[in-house]
Amino acid sequence: MEKKLLILGTVFPEPNSSAAGGRMLQLIELFQQHDWEITFASAAAESAFSVNLSAVGVKQVSVKMNCSSFDEFVRELNPQMVLFDRFMTEEQFGWRVADNCPNALRVLDTEDLHCLRHARQQALRENRGFITNDLLNDHAKREIASIYRCAVSLIISEYEMELLRTVFRVNESLLHYLPFMLDPISEADQSAWLSFDERQHFVTIGNFLHPPNWDAVQYLKSDIWPLIRKQLPEAEMHVYGAYTSEKAMQLHSKKDDFLILGRAEDAKEVVAKAKVLLAPLRFGAGLKGKLVEAMQCGTPSVTTNIGAEAMHGNLPWSGEVADSPEDFAQAAVKFYIDKSAWQIAQQNGISIINQIYPKEKLGTELIQRITDLQTNLENHRQQNFIGSMLMHHTMRSTEFMSRWIEAKNKK
Secondary structure: OOOEEEEEEOOOOOOOOOHHHHHHHHHHHHHHHOOOEEEEEEOOOOOOOOOOHHHHOOEEEEOOOOOOHHHHHHHHHOOOEEEEEOHHHHHHHHHHHHHHOOOOEEEEEOOOOHHHHHHHHHHHHOOOOOOHHHHOOHHHHHHHHHHHHOOEEEEOOHHHHHHHHHOOOOOHHHEEEOOOOEOOOOHHHHHHOOOHHHOOOEEEEOOOOOHHHHHHHHHHHHHHHHHHHHHOOOOOEEEEOOOOOHHHHOOOEOOOOEEEEEOOOOHHHHHHHOOEEEEOOOOOOOOOHHHHHHHHOOOOEEEOHHHHOOOOOOOOOOEEEOOOHHHHHHHHHHHHHOHHHHHHHHHHHHHHHHHHOEHHHHHHHHHHHHHHHHHOHHHHHHHOHHHHHHHHHHHHHHHHHHHHHHHHHHO
């Protein structure tokens, strides 16, 4: 049986710029291992940092939004499965896929729940705690509708799985829990790590275009770093991130040893040289790639409850979780100077990676779910009446808007 997969990306993957890019490559690798022929299409411009997909056997295509040329493209490709990268991509192309390839299995990779991230950001702006009712925003209406329109949605966080089940009452049959799929940390990996005494300085890393990362760097500079520096005047704070803006560079201060160092050519290399990674995230959603990288490099981390959310199950954190600037700074200092605490934290990270993110097990479960859905797709769709209703009404309005834009552009 022919197995063609079309991935519709929000952007072409940049694994060195964001965790989302890394996750996309994990999915591509998994489907290739199971003999899927993959085409990756996006309406975004390719950047200098996009991965060379053709080098890994993936056909790369640029498509246009609000253009019927996509209809011809997808009809000719005739994929058996279409994977949408984030709900905005499904909104834009989902109705076209349904019209032209009605038998294709439509899968949504949410990356993280955007409605959760926006709700937390709004609560922070208003200087108050996040409450569940904050989730009932316009982002949620669009995102949950997209989840219903697809046969299954890949959810990266157990916390988000619970929100979808309890707050939005989304049926379990439409959801599949899929965190990062990672290779286990071997003894050989561990022996290659620098020791406590060979490391120095603090590090943080993250795409500056991502609002939670930018907020965390500002918070680190204004509220946390001064407290750390009082106790560790010789330590430096190394801040790396893709797409460093002029605004971010204004935080650079040699006098305070707070150094904005821009894009890291090799993220793991800079994390592996640091003694402690700091991630004071005050809002956000999903899983945090920087914290996974820290564990993979044997680097303890200090983060917030939002940072560590759904990342370690019932296992102890690879460092410490602290929400106040004072507690955060004290934890950072502890792991910087206490070799015993640092080594325990490092071992905790090994347990988390090897137990929570087993690549083989998670990959096998996803492929089985896809196989089951393909076998029973018609029945699955009949059980999802809300999805078919949303496809009928919501997608028709999206279609007419898209066709109007296309007609307007031709004038």
